[in-house]
Each structure stands twice: as C-alpha cells, then as structure tokens.
Amino acid sequence: MALPLWRLATRPAFAAAAAASTLAAGASLSRDQTRSIPLAAVAYADDEVLHPPHITWPHSPYLASFDAAAIRRGYEVYKNVCSSCHSMNRIAFRNLVGVAYTVDEVKEMAEDIDVEDGPNEEGAMFSRPGRLADTLPAPYPNEEAARYANNGALPPDLSLITKARHGGENYLWALLTGYRDAPEGINVREGLYYNPYFAGGQIAMERALYDGAVEYDDGTEATTSQMAKDVSTFLAWAAEPEHDQRKRMGMEWIGGFTILFFGMLYMKRFKWSLYKTRRLEFR
Numbered sequence: 001m002a003l004p005l006w007r008l009a010t011r012p013a014f015a016a017a018a019a020a021s022t023l024a025a026g027a028s029l030s031r032d033q034t035r036s037i038p039l040a041a042v043a044y045a046d047d048e049v050l051h052p053p054h055i056t057w058p059h060s061p062y063l064a065s066f067d068a069a070a071i072r073r074g075y076e077v078y079k080n081v082c083s084s085c086h087s088m089n090r091i092a093f094r095n096l097v098g099v100a101y102t103v104d105e106v107k108e109m110a111e112d113i114d115v116e117d118g119p120n121e122e123g124a125m126f127s128r129p130g131r132l133a134d135t136l137p138a139p140y141p142n143e144e145a146a147r148y149a150n151n152g153a154l155p156p157d158l159s160l161i162t163k164a165r166h167g168g169e170n171y172l173w174a175l176l177t178g179y180r181d182a183p184e185g186i187n188v189r190e191g192l193y194y195n196p197y198f199a200g201g202q203i204a205m206e207r208a209l210y211d212g213a214v215e216y217d218d219g220t221e222a223t224t225s226q227m228a229k230d231v232s233t234f235l236a237w238a239a240e241p242e243h244d245q246r247k248r249m250g251m252e253w254i255g256g257f258t259i260l261f262f263g264m265l266y267m268k269r270f271k272w273s274l275y276k277t278r279r280l281e282f283r
C-alpha cells in the first residue's frame with residue numbers, strides 16, 4: 001500500500017481497519033491460550049502486532065534525498081518532546097551543521113547546554129558550555145536512572161532506532177500516531193498504554209505527540225501526524241546520515257561504469273575486428 005502521507009493521516013477507514021485487525025489478533029491469541037496450551041500459556045509478543053503501513057516518504061525514491069526542512073522540524077520535535085526521555089548518544093551537534101542548521105546556529109544551540117569536562121590541572125571535573133563536538137545531551141545519567149523514572153521501562157537511545165526496528169520510519173510514524181483506546185476484551189496493564197503497532201500491543205511510553213506540542217520555526221502547523229512525520233524523518237537521517245551521499249555516489253558510479261562499459265565494448269570490437277573478419281585458407 002503506497003499512499004501519500006497526507007492521505008493516510010486523514011483516512012478514517014485506516015484507523016478502523018487498524019482497530020479491527022488488532023481485535024482479531026487478540027481474539028485468536030486468547031483462544032490459543034485457553035485451548036491448546038492451558039498450563040503454560042505462551043504469548044509471543046509479535047503475535048499481536050499490527051504491521052505499519054508502507055508510506056512513500058519524500059526520501060523513498062531511488063534518486064531522492066532527505067527533506068532537509070523536515071529534518072530541521074524533526075529535530076525541534078525531538079528536542080522539545082522526545083529528549084526528555086530519550087538520548088541520542090551518536091549524534092553530535094556538529095552533525096547538524098549543513099544538514100538542518102548553519103554553523104553559527106548550531107554553535108549557539110550547543111552553548112545552551114552544560115557539559116561536564118575535565119579533569120583540569122587540579123584534577124577536578126568542571127562544567128563548561130557545550131561545543132560542536134559534544135553529543136546531544138542525554139536526559140538520564142545511566143540506565144538505572146532512566147528505568148527508575150519510567151516505571152521500569154527503558155526508553156531506548158534513538159540514534160539508530162529506524163535501523164533497529166522492522167519497518168524503520170514507517171514503524172515509527174505508525175507507533176507515534178497509533179495510540180488509541182484499547183478494544184473491548186483487552187486489558188491494558190497499569191503503567192502501559194495501548195498501541196497496536198508495538199509488539200504485544202502495550203507500550204510503556206505514553207502518547208507523546210499532541211496537536212500543537214511544538215511551535216515550528218518555519219510556521220508549519222504542528223499537527224500530530226506532521227510532527228510524527230518530521231521526527232521520523234529526523235531519526236531516519238540520524239540513523240543514516242550518509243543517505244544522500246550514498247545515493248549520489250550510486251548515481252555517479254553506475255553512470256560512470258555505464259559509459260566505461262560501452263567504451264570497453266567498442267574497444268573490444270575494434271581490437272577483435274581484424275581477427276573476426278580475416279579469412280583463413282589452407283592449401
């Protein structure tokens with residue numbers, strides 16, 4: 001199913017189908033549990049999951065690059081919403097330069113944070129303003145603190161998340177926009193939230209995006225699906241910053257080798273023409 005994003009976001013039938021298929025999955029799971037394996041009830045998390053729809057992203061086609069404006073908006077969403085729980089350890093401020101911001105803009109953004117550095121000549125650690133080489137600040141000092149603040153669940157680092165989940169940015173978009181009321185017959189455990197796209201259907205992350213959650217620099221209206229699209233684009237970029245260059249190099253190399261191929265073909269035929277056209281006579 002390849003639909004433009006805006007059509008998908010506004011289709012009520014899509015939401016209805018999502019809810020209906022989750023219901024069906026839920027029903028078959030409980031039948032399994034009660035009939036075939038009554039003693040050791042095994043429920044595999046991926047039995048009860050809705051696959052994300054395939055979305056045609058601006059960067060999906062072979063020769064398309066990332067939408068830089070979307071990366072920039074996506075960073076705003078990450079910074080204002082997601083960064084309170086999720087780290088992005090592999091992305092440094094300098095990575096944003098030339099992609100979504102100018103050097104001066106990024107320098108200013110980096111200076112807003114305090115980084116622990118050191119030791120200095122007295123052996124003490126000290127705090128200094130951030131600079132381009134620093135990675136984006138993490139919300140928690142360690143995994144224990146992160147779990148403690150989130151009911152025992154660990155918000156994963158988002159640097160490589162689109163590579164770490166089946167469906168990549170399609171999954172992310174579906175997950176972020178997929179929160180809805182649990183259908184009849186599904187008991188959502190305390191501290192969890194119903195989301196049919198998450199394996200098992202119950203996720204420890206609360207719905208994070210609501211219309212107007214951020215105010216975009218460029219004046220784009222911040223609807224839930226717009227923010228989900230932008231932050232998914234940003235995270236897809238973060239996981240594969242070389243994406244644009246990779247496609248461009250592919251184009252150059254394939255183009256170059258095509259020309260070379262015909263050149264070599266000509267040369268081969270030229271060199272062989274003497275042998276191919278000669279006539280041998282035996283007397």
Ligand code: HEC
Binds near residue numbers: 082154198209
């Ligand atoms: C209030 C804290 C909080 C905020 C804000 C938050 N998350 Fe999460 N997120 C979590 C927790 C906790 C988990 C782990 C959920 C689990 O394992 O059930 C999680 C899990 C995830 C996952 C992994 C899901 C999977 O398949 O394992 C993704 C992707 C994600 N969050 C993206 C985001 C994005 C993007 C944002 C910003 C729009 C965001 N989160 C905002 C707490 C948060």
